[in-house]
Amino acid sequence: MRYMLFVATDPAGESTDENPGAWVERWSESGVRIEGMPLKPVAEARTVRVRGDRVLVTDGPFAETTEWIAGYDLVEAADLDEAIEVAASHPMATGGRIEIRPVEALDLGRGTENVPHEGDAPAARFLGILRTDPSAPSYTPDPASVAEWVREGLASGRYLGGEHLSPVQDATLVRRRGGELLITDGAYTDVPEWVTGVVFIDGEWEEAIDYLSRCPMARSGIAELREFWTDFS
Amino acid sequence: MxxxxxxxxxxxxxxxxxxxxxxxxxxxxxxxxxxxxxxxxxxxxxxxxxxxxxxxxxxxxxxxxxxxxxxxxxxxxxxxxxxxxxxxxxxxxxxxxxPPPPGDERLRLVFTCCHPALPLESRVALTLRAVGGLTTREIARAFLVGEDTVSQRILRAKRKIAAAGIPYRVPPPGARAERLDGVLAVIYLVFTEGYAPSDGSTLRDPLAEEAIRLARLVAAEAPEEPEARGLLALLLIQHSRRAARLDEDGGLITLEHQDRGRWDHSLISEGVGLARETVASGGPYALQAAIAAQHALAPAAAATDWGAIVALYDRLLALRTNPVVALNRAVALGMRDGPQTQLDAVEALNMPKELAGHHALSAVRADALHRLGRTREAAKTYRSAKSAAPNEAIAREYARRIAELEREN
Structure with a gap:
């Protein structure tokens, strides 16, 4: 099964001198880790909502939460127990917290497949994090319009891929505290706006925001644009 | 035939x-x-x-x-x-x-139902349904919730098992001890809900008996795990007192005042045997069972070996600091060395804020004051215990002690 790991911060996290590089190497070599990338701080995010004809773009994250997503890893594991083992061995299980979400296959038809890539992540500049918005008018994006949005992005080079996630009820949170492994039901942070999927977007900020504002999911939910952290060493 | x-x-x-x-x-x-x-x-x-x-x-x-x-x-x-x-x-x-041996089948089922990635309430409901065979209605009645709520909890668990890829198996040796703790915690929760229902209503034997059945199953199928037998011992000894725990009005009778002739001595002998076998393992359930066994073996409250009990509490606290255990140790210490020691021990407890006003803390302090002859202060302290009592039966018990003190005064 394929799982998305959201690597998140946690003010209650403990300091650790474990090496994230060693974790990447261990699980990439065993073929479990497919890809992953850290994100720049959440304060630099921009948020896009489309309500009716209005496009609302705000600076900053969708909400002020004490925990925030600091990166992602995509893994292919035998089952949840293996995904937990992978997450538990991540230094951020100690320093922060890790949410495990099953990835759901979403077939939007021919010509909508993710752009093939090699290395740690699609060569995109941004990660678009798509969330629900319980306060938004209910609207179910039809697959045809999503497929059209994907094809448009693939043609223009904005869209490099995406992952659709199983509902938040299927999320599992993994932490290490005081040397003890804590496994609990739930997401990395307790807000009603849960993550439904991610998209890899390339281009300049304005181009990426413009593309996200045409995303059908932005009409009923929230799209948060986060820049990947590529110049770390 | x-x-x-x-x-x-x-x-x-x-x-x-x-x-x-x-x-x-x-x-x-x-x-x-x-x-x-x-x-x-x-x-x-x-x-x-x-x-x-x-x-x-x-x-x-x-x-x-x-x-x-x-x-x-x-x-x-x-x-x-x-x-x-x-x-x-x-x-x-x-x-x-x-087919694999039936025991393997049950153990796989119980470990999967108690997977830590499931919400706790779902773990409890699914375990009772799938392993215990209780109906949704029986579970609902036992936990005083609607049948719909129970169905939802079970459905939620089944959905997550499938969607999140929770494997159907006994965890591999590396994770087994840790997961077993989770299984035992679910069983203990089922038992305490039957033994001391959180709403204070009359004791619900079926849940306690179901928990004992589950503990028996795990203890039998995982004989290499002393904690499973430790939990079984603890449940058997606690359950042996069920007939002596309530008075005619449904009020709680504390251990010290219970009619020991009404204890179930066959459960005690089985429980004490298991407790003796497992105490050396030093696990938390084994130690709690050993404490329960000390009480069960005392022919009268006054004959309790408080020294042994204090020593067991010390071992339990060395495993993990726990305010409830620390409080119980203070009581045992008071029984061994007198009320002043008990009062000092309670005052010295470094209670976390959320437990500072806990009824049991006040009650232990009040008991020490009472035995020191400081009846006024004792009554006052029982009053704060009563106002913080979590249910009617416990509040009634404190009211009884307040009345007793007022008569003495």
């Missing part, structure tokens, strides 16, 4: 208690479909009554029931074979193989 209708019903009831989880677990293992497993287990037991009345009770009722459930699963899946994926399951069901 037993064929009388009463014999058949008795055999079926016995099979239900013993085999439900095995039947349920077999279908889960073969198909991965928890919904189907529940249907098939129900169907197998429904078919058993007329068949056994007609042909007699089979020599191995469990094997008969597993076969009946498998046939029903095959029927259902064949009807569904338009779904291509189901063909694999049909093949698995048709393959004639020696």
């Amino acid at each position: 037993r064929t009388g209708p009463a014999d058949v019903r008795a055999a079926l009831a016995e099979a239900y208690r013993g085999e439900w989880g095995v039947v349920f677990g077999t279908i889960v293992r073969l198909t991965g479909d928890w919904e189907l497993a529940e249907d098939c287990a129900q169907e197998a037991f429904a078919r058993a009554l007329p068949a056994w009345e007609r042909d007699g009770v089979p020599r191995r009722p469990g094997a008969w029931l597993v076969t009946a459930a498998r046939h029903h699963a095959l029927d259902v899946l064949r009807r569904r074979t338009t779904e291509r994926g189901k063909l694999v399951e049909v093949a698995a069901l048709e393959a004639v193989r020696e």
Whole structure:
């Protein structure tokens, strides 16, 4: 099964001198880790909502939460127990917290497949994090319009891929505290706006925001644009 | 061969208690479909009554029931074979193989139902349903919630098991001890809910008995785990006091005032035996069982070996700091060395903020004050305990002590 790991911060996290590089190497070599990338701080995010004809773009994250997503890893594991083992061995299980979400296959038809890539992540500049918005008018994006949005992005080079996630009820949170492994039901942070999927977007900020504002999911939910952290060493 | 209708019903009831989880677990293992497993287990037991009345009770009722459930699963899946994926399951069901021992099946089921990635309430409800065979209605009644709530909790668990890929198996050795702790915690929760219902209503024996049955099962199937036997010992000894715990008005009778003649001595002897066997392992359930055993063996409250109990509490606290254990240790210390020591020990407790106003803390302090002859302060402290009491039975007990102190004054 394929799982998305959201690597998140946690003010209650403990300091650790474990090496994230060693974790990447261990699980990439065993073929479990497919890809992953850290994100720049959440304060630099921009948020896009489309309500009716209005496009609302705000600076900053969708909400002020004490925990925030600091990166992602995509893994292919035998089952949840293996995904937990992978997450538990991540230094951020100690320093922060890790949410495990099953990835759901979403077939939007021919010509909508993710752009093939090699290395740690699609060569995109941004990660678009798509969330629900319980306060938004209910609207179910039809697959045809999503497929059209994907094809448009693939043609223009904005869209490099995406992952659709199983509902938040299927999320599992993994932490290490005081040397003890804590496994609990739930997401990395307790807000009603849960993550439904991610998209890899390339281009300049304005181009990426413009593309996200045409995303059908932005009409009923929230799209948060986060820049990947590529110049770390 | 037993064929009388009463014999058949008795055999079926016995099979239900013993085999439900095995039947349920077999279908889960073969198909991965928890919904189907529940249907098939129900169907197998429904078919058993007329068949056994007609042909007699089979020599191995469990094997008969597993076969009946498998046939029903095959029927259902064949009807569904338009779904291509189901063909694999049909093949698995048709393959004639020696089934694994029933104990393995139950253990796999209990570990999966108690997976830590499931919400706690769902773990409890699913364990009672799938392993224990309790109906949704029985679970709802035991926990004083609506049947819909229980159904939702079970559904939620089944959905997450499938969608999140929770494996159906006993965890590998590296993770087994840690996961076993989770299983034992669920069983203990079922027991305490039956033993000291959080709403303070009368004790609910069926839950306590179900918990003992589950603890027995895990202890039998995981004999290398002393904590499983430690938990069983603890539950048996606590349960031995059920008849002596409540007065006619439903008020709680504390250990010290219970009529020890009303304790169930066969449960005590089994529990004490297990406690003796496991105490050296030093696990938290084994130590708690050893403490319970000390109380159970004392012919009278005054003859309790408080020195031994304090020593056991010290070992328990060395494992992990726990305010409730620390408070109980203060009581034991007070019984060994007198009320002033108890009062000093309570004052010295470094209680976390959320427990500072806890009723039990006030009650232990009040008890020490009372025994020191400081009745006014004692009554005042019992009053704060009473105002923080979590349920009616406990509040009544404090009211009784306040009245007693007022008479003494």
